[in-house]
Amino acid sequence: MGKWLTVEEKFELVMKHRRCPSLSQTKLARWAQTAFNLSRAPLTNTVKKILQSASEIEEKQRLGITKRGRDVASxxxxxxxxxxxxxxxxxxxxxxxxxxxxxxxxxxxxxxxxxxxxxxxxxxxxxxxxxxHGLRRLGPWKLVPLDISEKQSIAVAARALEGVPIDLLINNAGVCENHNLEDTTSENCVRQFEVNALGPLLMTRALLPNLRLAVSARGSAFVAQITSRMGSVADNSSGGAYGYRASKGALNVFTKSLAIDLAPQNIGCLLLHPGNVNTAHGNFTGAVEPEESVAGMARIIACVRVEDPLQMRHFGKGDVIDW
Structure with missing residues (x-):
């Protein structure tokens, strides 16, 4: 039954099948390889057995049973x-x-x-x-208009949030213009740099008083940058996307300095690769649904500590991606 997959991963595979019933077992296996950052795709027979045991897997997930099959309720x-x-x-x-x-x-x-x-x-x-315990789903407390590429917009947003502690700042805004060598221009490079790299840096600086308030109240705060493995020098095997790759690489460098400068204030930093997500950002060609990407990144964020070294982590299992 694919015992090398955790109960939670099997549950996510079952949910993926429910959302996309037209996907073949072969495509589900490929999706699992991408979503969970596996070295190889599960066998189609494994996927078949998991789907046949959907009810059992859902019950284990509901009860919080681990991959070892033990009930961990306390x-x-x-x-x-x-x-x-x-x-x-x-x-x-x-x-x-x-x-x-x-x-x-x-x-x-x-x-x-x-x-x-x-x-x-x-x-x-x-x-x-x-x-x-009947706790409602967490919804937005306040919506603040923001253009992360405009300094004035950042300043207005910071004033709107003055005095509000921020435990976790997630810089998620991004733009991807997939230009090749022939059509890359200084204008499209600068645009991507402003949104993907400089924006998160300036946003973090503007909300630093809010992060400090959270540290005073609860001992720590965190800044999570949504980066991309396309910003990795070591992982670049296909070339192209000059402005996008450079902007995400710059974000990684900015965040390394932030991590060093903010650690003494008990503010930690994360670099998260969200996967090839099926959104307009990638022309809806991604293999990972937004809910799956968010759930994976949330797992990583929930376990982070200020003293952890800064590394780029894959949303699936938190595996480290070489910069």
Whole structure:
């Protein structure tokens, strides 16, 4: 049954089949290889067996059973985390998945070592915890118009958020103009540099007071940059896309300096490769659905620590991509 796939990965494969029932088992296997960053695609017979066991896999996912088949539910964690949620709501504190995950790890660490369960605290576990206790889906608290390539727009957005702690800043804006050697111009290179590299740097600087407020309140804050393996020098085997590759490479360099400068303030930085996502950014030719990419990156963000070295990580399993 493809035992080298985790329960969560099998569950995601089943969900992919539900969303795209016309995909053949061969195409599902190729999708799994890309989505989970596998060295090779699963056998089609493996995919078949996973789909045949969909009900069993969904039940394991709901119960939070690990790839070893053990039920990792912890009543002590459940009660303590729910008490934390109740206290936050009473105090008017805005909850996030990251804040819940941080508190869950803190609670686990405080349990007696001989009775402490081994838990992954996955995205699926958190989703199920929220469902069990009737917690609403987290929605936007405030929408702020922003053009990340315009300094004035960044300044206006920063004023609109003045005094608001930001635990996690995700710089996700991006533009891709896939020009070859013949049609690359200084104008299209500068445009991509402004949006993909300089924008995230200036946005981070503008919201630094907000990140510091989060550090004061909760001990740490993070900046996540959505980069691309196309910005990697070592991974470039196909050439082309001059402006885009250079802009993402510049983002990586900017973020390395940010990580060094912000670490003493307990502000960490991440570089995340979202995969070839099926959006307008890539003319809807991607192999990975947005929900799958976001879920993978959320798993990485939930486990990050300020002291972790800065590396470019693949959304699937968090594998390191050579810069």
């Amino acid at each position: 009543p002590e964690l459940e009660v303590a985390l729910k008490s934390f949620v109740d206290a936050c709501e009473a105090d008017g504190v805005r909850l996030s998945r990251k804040l819940l995950a941080q508190k869950a790890r803190q609670i686990l660490a405080g349990l007696p070592e001989d009775t402490r369960p081994k838990m992954a605290l996955s995205v699926g576990w958190m989703t199920n915890f929220m469902a069990r």
